[in-house]
Amino acid sequence: MSEPDTLRQRLTEPSLIAAVVTWLAVLAMTVIEPGRQVGAWDPETTRTMAVAAAVGFMLLMASQTAAGKLWPARTHLLLVLAQAALALLVAAMSRSGSGPILLIIVMSELVTRTQARTLWWIFGVVNLGLFLIHWQNWGLSSAVIAGFSYAGFQLFAIIITRYASRSESTSMALREVNAHLLATRSLLAESARDQERLRIARELHDVAGHKLTALKLQLRSLARRPELAHDEAVQMSGQLADELLNDMRAVVQQMREQDGMDLRAAIEELVAPFPRPRAIIEIAEDARVDTVAKADAIVRAVQEALTNAARHGDAQTLWITLKRIDDRIEVDIRDDGRAVSAGKAGNGLQGMHERFREVGGDVSVRHDLARGFQIHAWVPMT
Known part of the structure; x- marks a missing residue:
């Protein structure tokens, strides 16, 4: 907006x-x-x-x-x-x-x-x-009565406004906690799916692949017998075994190419509870990380940007982009709000820097009154 x-x-x-x-x-x-x-x-x-x-x-x-x-x-x-x-x-x-x-x-x-x-x-x-x-x-008596009356009205306004402000802050904090829990649940589910994909790929390659190769050898041995040399069923079985083995290898290769955690679901879970800012998410198909720690670093960076946009930046739109460049995943996050001065790094920004360094990556933060709050980060593929 x-x-x-x-x-x-x-x-x-x-x-x-x-x-x-x-x-x-x-x-x-x-x-x-x-x-x-x-x-x-x-x-x-x-x-x-x-x-x-x-x-x-x-x-x-x-x-x-x-x-x-x-x-x-x-x-x-x-x-x-x-x-x-x-x-x-x-x-x-x-x-x-x-x-x-x-x-x-x-x-x-x-x-x-x-x-x-x-x-x-x-x-x-x-x-x-x-x-x-x-x-x-x-006069004095009227001044005392009027003074207490108007002071009472002002106190009432202060108390009501303060409670409303605290209620809004508490609601925001609860949304942040809920969003983080949902994102963490999504990361754990994606990690489990990734591990299951790897297990199935290994099973197909090591067990089913081995047995199909043995079956091919047995069919070739049968085809060499004089009485079965021209048997159509034996020849067809050998051809089907070849095709099945090739198809299985292609499936295994595809599963290995999809190795890594897809962060889209986790990021969507993170931004869903917030009515503002509106998130525009662009994640490349090959922008996958291989560990939960790397995924958590990226998700926490999105959370920090989201919190800043919602609480401080008065932003309406948040752009989140993940893409693979060479051997690393690049993360770019920006909003259209009015970024406040960076000053001394708070606990959120300091923790974000620490998480990216722990996984071998890095992060930079920029506050621009014209372009809003911006985060650029990267993590290695492996």
Whole structure:
């Protein structure tokens, strides 16, 4: 899918729709109600300032929605703090009393990408500012009641958003574990099938082949007898024995050419539980590995790319390509998301490097803001 598809999905999220509806209600009340007399500013001027602040609030929220996870966490934090300042400005300038409602949206935005300690500091400072605004406008008792009320609403939004975020993370983790178990089961089944193919090929070659060769020799011995030299049944039996032996050798050769583990089923099992990104899998017929360790290294690389695309890269499509080049299997994986900075290698990337080195291969990882997250790896055929 393209970038417009990704943006369309973000624009249709229920939480964003609820935030927009809330903002529209606040904007309507800010436009209808007169502003406050603040110093030399008359109510009309303060109402204009409140409306401008509300519009600025929405512009900042829209810019973050459009950017998705492209901006770093610090930039996200600064923009949300600017939204909080604009919400306080609406509360200070408008008589509608709707400005503090925007702070509920602010706290919901902070939860997902802000550390808990920073979140609670911001929560305290913002509500202190709101309390001072109410104290100046309505007196101490009203400020205390309103302060606790709006703080409670914000806490409710923080808790609900945090639980929703944790639930989503848990669901993602369960999908990853389930996908890995399914892929491992598929690898074990493919390994068992591969071993069974080798056993059957050996049995055909060593046992059936030996007996067919002995049968041919016996038929030739019979054909040399004068009384059977021109017997059609003996000649036909000899011809059929020759054809059967040749056919059996061809079957054995074909089974040996298919030696190795086919990874398509395991990779398909791995990507199936994830609704996003959509996986495009291209695996050459001769792209087979001879050990479970090599197969596991490749499958884990796909899993790492899939996890990155689903959790961090905001990707819609993941391309997975396996092909044989000379005496090794080449693996290329890339997505169309926005790759985050590599930084220090995490446990997943470090483990991936270790697995490929253990089987005599190698892997390289590239983060490109324009081309997404990319993995190139290879393992030897034998």
